[in-house]
Amino acid sequence: MKICMVGLGSIGVRHLRNLTSILNARGIPFSVDALRSTQKQLSNEIISLLNHEYTRACDLPDDYDVAFICNPTALHYDAILGMAKKAKHLFI
Numbered sequence: 700m701k702i703c704m705v706g707l708g709s710i711g712v713r714h715l716r717n718l719t720s721i722l723n724a725r726g727i728p729f730s731v732d733a734l735r736s737t738q739k740q741l742s743n744e745i746i747s748l749l750n751h752e753y754t755r756a757c758d759l760p761d762d763y764d765v766a767f768i769c770n771p772t773a774l775h776y777d778a779i780l781g782m783a784k785k786a787k788h789l790f791i
Contacts, residue, residue, distance in 0.1 A: 700722065700727055700765070701729070701730055701732075701760075702729060702730070702731045702765055702766070702767070703732045703733070703763045703766040703767070703782065703785070704731060704732070704733045704766075704767050704769060705734045705766055705767065705768045705769060705778045705782060706734070706736075706768070706769040706771070707733050707735055707745065707769070708769065708770075710769045711770075712745055714767050714790075715731065715767075718731075718767075730750040731750055732749065732750050732751045732752070732760075732763075733749050733752045733753065734753045734754075734759060734778075735753070735754060736754070736770070736774075756778075756781035756782070756785075759782075761785050762785075763785055763786035763787070764786065764787055765786055765790060766782040766786035766788070766790070767790045768782065768789060768791040779791065
């Protein structure tokens with residue numbers, strides 16, 4: 700499963716932890732990329748869960764199974780537009 704997390708604030712981190720826990724427990728292989736608009740330092744735990752970090756949506760691959768839109772609510776619409784052609788499913 701190929702996953703993109705848009706935003707890794709407290710909600711994004713919570714979804715990332717829960718998702719990776721479930722996928723690991725079920726033996727489902729996955730990779731997670733992150734699209735971030737901030738340079739805020741992530742914990743080593745979170746960094747270890749990520750395959751790649753991006754700062755521009757145009758640089759993202761076009762073949763995600765799911766994108767989790769976890770950025771601030773006011774930015775959701777632009778994130779949805781940016782991810783609509785890059786992911787089969789959106790979790791908002």
